Amino acid sequence: SKYAYVRNFELPDPLLPGTFLIFRLDGHSFHRFSTEHQFTKPNDVQALMLMDHAARDVMEEYKDIVLAFGESDEYSFLLRKSTSLYNRRESKICSTLTSYFTSCYVFHWREYFPDVPLLYPPSFDGRIVVYPSSREIRDYFSWRQADTHINNLYNTIFWALVQQGGKTTTDAHAALRGTVSSQKHEMLFKSFGVNYNEIDARFRKGSILVRDIEDEPTPPELPEPTPASSTAGNQSHSEPTSAAETSQKSLKQKKNKAQTKAKTKINLLHCDIIKDEFWDARPHLLE
Amino acid sequence: SKYAYVRNFELPDPLLPGTFLIFRLDGHSFHRFSTEHQFTKPNDVQALMLMDHAARDVMEEYKDIVLAFGESDEYSFLLRKSTSLYNRRESKICSTLTSYFTSCYVFHWREYFPDVPLLYPPSFDGRIVVYPSSREIRDYFSWRQADTHINNLYNTIFWALVQQGGKTTTDAHAALRGTVSSQKHEMLFKSFGVNYNEIDARFRKGSILVRDIEDEPTPPELPEPTPASSTAGNQSHSEPTSAAETSQKSLKQKKNKAQTKAKTKINLLHCDIIKDEFWDARPHLLE
Amino acid sequence: SKYAYVRNFELPDPLLPGTFLIFRLDGHSFHRFSTEHQFTKPNDVQALMLMDHAARDVMEEYKDIVLAFGESDEYSFLLRKSTSLYNRRESKICSTLTSYFTSCYVFHWREYFPDVPLLYPPSFDGRIVVYPSSREIRDYFSWRQADTHINNLYNTIFWALVQQGGKTTTDAHAALRGTVSSQKHEMLFKSFGVNYNEIDARFRKGSILVRDIEDEPTPPELPEPTPASSTAGNQSHSEPTSAAETSQKSLKQKKNKAQTKAKTKINLLHCDIIKDEFWDARPHLLE
Amino acid sequence: SKYAYVRNFELPDPLLPGTFLIFRLDGHSFHRFSTEHQFTKPNDVQALMLMDHAARDVMEEYKDIVLAFGESDEYSFLLRKSTSLYNRRESKICSTLTSYFTSCYVFHWREYFPDVPLLYPPSFDGRIVVYPSSREIRDYFSWRQADTHINNLYNTIFWALVQQGGKTTTDAHAALRGTVSSQKHEMLFKSFGVNYNEIDARFRKGSILVRDIEDEPTPPELPEPTPASSTAGNQSHSEPTSAAETSQKSLKQKKNKAQTKAKTKINLLHCDIIKDEFWDARPHLLE
Ligand SMILES: Nc1nc2c(ncn2[C@H]2C[C@H](O)[C@@H](COP(=O)(O)OP(=O)(O)OP(=O)(O)O)O2)c(=O)[nH]1
Ligand SMILES: Nc1nc2c(ncn2[C@H]2C[C@H](O)[C@@H](COP(=O)(O)OP(=O)(O)OP(=O)(O)O)O2)c(=O)[nH]1
Ligand SMILES: Nc1nc2c(ncn2[C@H]2C[C@H](O)[C@@H](COP(=O)(O)OP(=O)(O)OP(=O)(O)O)O2)c(=O)[nH]1
Ligand SMILES: Nc1nc2c(ncn2[C@H]2C[C@H](O)[C@@H](COP(=O)(O)OP(=O)(O)OP(=O)(O)O)O2)c(=O)[nH]1
Ligand SMILES: O=P(O)(O)OP(=O)(O)OP(=O)(O)O
Ligand SMILES: O=P(O)(O)OP(=O)(O)OP(=O)(O)O
Ligand SMILES: O=P(O)(O)OP(=O)(O)OP(=O)(O)O
Ligand SMILES: O=P(O)(O)OP(=O)(O)OP(=O)(O)O
Ligand SMILES: [Mg+2]
Ligand SMILES: [Mg+2]
Ligand SMILES: [Mg+2]
Ligand SMILES: [Mg+2]
Ligand SMILES: [Mg+2]
Ligand SMILES: [Mg+2]
Ligand SMILES: [Mg+2]
Ligand SMILES: [Mg+2]
Ligand SMILES: [Mg+2]
Ligand SMILES: [Mg+2]
Ligand SMILES: [Mg+2]
Ligand SMILES: [Mg+2]
16 A cells, blocks of 8 residues: 555664574563562562463473573573574564563463462563673673572571561661671571571572473484474574575475484573583583 | 673664654464464454453553554554653563563453463564654554555455355455455445445454543642552653753653643544544644 | 675664754864864864865765755765665765765865875764754754854854963963853953954854755756766665666656756855754755 | 754664674775776776775774775775774764775875876775674685685686787677686686786785784883874774773773783785684684
């Protein structure tokens, strides 16, 4: 129609090829949301498990996500640097992943909060950050896990002072002002008999969802264990740029399927991801 | 921490000031979603009303949206050109609005489909398009409504041929190939006794949600009818860029409140938005 | 070749359609350049005329530039909002215009400074700013001309104090601190007998280069007065996006040529461009 | 002034940190320029040396450029991945480098073409391409050098057929259609007695300008050999983002100066840069 020219105002937004993409989302006004839905303080294990569930759903749907890290009301996802998801269009990737995570969060709410009805629809913001090398990806995840540690240590002793110590929140903040890590550990132990390192690792380390390669090779004669619908879904997410690429790609995919298509499994961990061990065991994450 | 440098890779993405913003979202793979949830063909009034509900929720939450138009699995929203929502950051606006709409869609599902449980979490993609002038905004909405008309006329006669006429879908497509608008009207009337213009306006015109200014001025002595929480929410969405701007703005806001703060109401219409009448009656939409 | 994939890293950078483009350039380190080439203080008429010459050359070459404003070591150019110069690719437009201006500046140097050899190659930075409406364009040029006025008034009295008044530069700054416009006019008149308004308009108002439409219509039977080479050059700058557009465009161009192609002329003025008069006489500038 | 708000329309354009930047420029309409200035065909050694001179000037001025490659009317420059030139602002870098190169080209014209006056001002377009890793940088330069080889082999035999063989250009093209590399070598040798590998390496390999580290360490007691003005110029190009960074940086710079500041020298080569040897000898280029 004569109005279709308005489409020309949609500008292209491709992300730089050959780079790692981090997609991070964060709950919108979850200070209020956690209060109104009476989340346990400082950590609500059900709320965190719901986040983990939604994140896992996202990874099941988007196979180019190889790793995710969650804490509090946020989750970060790493897309392989070779991903061609939605032709690497920024808005498309960012909006769709945010939407799907949100949808899963609401969809699964009742499984984690059977007795707390959702009072209003929660939402999340999302963003894509582009990183050129594996060094920055390592540091990105270290940044988030270090943040988890700092926040959790503070919040744990803070709420102990308030809930068990009977302090006002103002007094609790005052008591913690200027204390270093070791002093917080000590306060926690001396005043409340709590050994910080024995607290639930989910709270101390956050949640790691990692797409691990299964050991046993896929026997070529057996049908693929992934259901047809999900394979179809996956393919629809990666749009090749040209017919030439398409055919080249399908050939490669067929070849891969026949020979090497490794079975993968998404594992949930609450381990250290700052040190080398986690990464050394999974070189494919940064390839 | 020594890892915080990774934040520097988050690049600014401000949208050009002084321009109209259109935010459009569209259901992801709703061909499959509508099939699996047995949407009535060609139009499922419950599905469309759910879309309208979610869109209205978005407008209630984001006061800078003055108009929205919905059809099929998509909705477009117009943000005033002076909006400073999230400092006009593209990803923040786009991801948050997409997320909130999605959340509302899932949240209200049961009200519209009490007997159809959600089989899996639906999702939407979102995008922002920037338009410099009111001419393009008029044409944008004309583009979407003309699209609604063309699709609906086609789909109406197509499904009549299939459902009532007993044709296969292949035959129905063949029967329609090359027909112009007037011929389709005629086929519909002659073969099925249906006067196209008497079909539900929601299907023919799509859904218009417009923030209209209420006639009666707000009596200054009465408290604002908007609940405090929602006002707070609204303010938190517009972040002023500087302290200077802030104070200037608060002054202006106070002044506005006292004198002129017009009461607005979101109305749902299914009328023509291509001709001038709709717009002439609402000059504030394009200011 | 197998290396050609590196081209895929060149990302598209189209500027929003339907918007006015301002291209501004500014001399790189012209504080040093003006000193080393002994520019007259505060204004060197030869240096300014060289800037005007280079700017006029740019306008002769790029027909979509309808207006330019110069002061000091900078020049701003307005491109019509319908321009399709280099398909509105930002880097291409910005780098090419900066390059051509620079080239003209060096090329014509000897005509303006026959006795001052260029000691080293001067350079300029360039940038494109996108404006949605004519209001901002008016304000943009007002911003530059107001800047010219403020700087020139200050510099005129400052250098009078130093050169004729025998003050040190420190003392001259001190003498001017806190003075308002009227006081500066008075100091200039009382101490040096200079009526500011009689100073060269080039210094007070800056340089305006405007593409004016000539009155007499082009007689259709005569050949176009523009040389073939320059027409060719111009066409090569606007690349249509598609074959469809091309043919539509050529038709339109032919039609224009036969009927209405107005003769234009680039005029140099040193007049007010803040008030309406200049613009009211030239409605085509903002169309 | 009340007009200054127009500055807010200048949007930020930082390039991704931690990435290699390639700046490439290319002569605007050099088909015409080379014809009108009677460049020798297929290669004009004076024209190429002028390009090399301008490129060297750019590298002298912008110390973060470590490598450049030139052929025909184009030059590519590699900026170190840690560069903070103009805070990595894309337009600023791209326009300024293009401008300076252009200026040097015109400035030095007479040295290379003493008998050919410049008929009109030449210009160049410029662009920045961002690359995440050293692999792509290697491939980028291989891409340009392979292009040089292919073009030069073709042009050499083509112009031999025309100039010495008396063929029309149409016939020459026809004679070459479908020939592979080895056949071209043979034609050149058999028909014209020319051994392609003995042709000037500048034509076969292009021009490489590389910033090499000099062997002897700078004796700390001697003053830096770089002239003060150029050092100042260099510093002014890198703008630190914050005060904190500044002080950290100056400390580091001082430390570097005292201890390790290596003397560098820009060398012009016409060697292979596709194989490893060139790069293995200069690991600093890709750091
Ligand atoms: N009680 C409780 N609160 C939580 C839990 N996880 C997150 N929250 C709350 C605590 C924080 O107020 C909030 C997360 O902080 P944010 O910085 O993301 O703030 P918020 O979401 O309010 O604002 P935003 O829209 O992200 O700027 O969510 C939890 O497990 N238990
Ligand atoms: N039966 C039925 N289907 C509907 C209704 N509204 C939308 N749909 C379906 C019809 C189309 O297949 C689909 C919308 O078309 P789209 O072009 O958005 O395709 P789809 O969402 O499948 O793919 P996409 O992910 O947007 O590229 O949704 C409805 O009211 N009734
Ligand atoms: N004496 C003299 N100096 C002039 C004239 N026009 C411009 N200049 C000098 C005065 C200023 O120092 C300089 C222009 O100011 P800018 O703010 O552009 O500074 P500059 O070019 O040094 O630095 P930049 O690279 O633009 O950041 O050029 C003139 O007509 N006479
Ligand atoms: N005779 C001669 N011509 C040369 C030499 N170096 C470059 N040229 C000419 C040959 C080509 O026509 C032209 C470079 O090709 P380009 O693809 O850059 O085309 P051109 O600059 O005409 O158009 P453009 O504005 O870059 O799209 O410059 C030379 O050494 N001798
Ligand atoms: O923790 P983040 O990244 O969400 O940081 P923020 O301070 O909330 O800022 P933003 O407005 O980018 O969400
Ligand atoms: O109707 P749209 O804008 O969604 O058009 P599309 O053909 O679906 O394309 P896109 O990949 O931009 O959603
Ligand atoms: O006057 P401008 O726009 O050049 O302003 P500036 O302060 O020189 O800043 P920039 O680094 O953008 O040239
Ligand atoms: O060789 P390039 O990169 O200049 O390629 P081009 O075909 O001239 O295209 P462009 O319009 O990007 O200069
Ligand atoms: Mg945030
Ligand atoms: Mg949050
Ligand atoms: Mg958070
Ligand atoms: Mg779509
Ligand atoms: Mg859809
Ligand atoms: Mg749709
Ligand atoms: Mg500047
Ligand atoms: Mg300057
Ligand atoms: Mg200046
Ligand atoms: Mg080119
Ligand atoms: Mg060229
Ligand atoms: Mg070229």
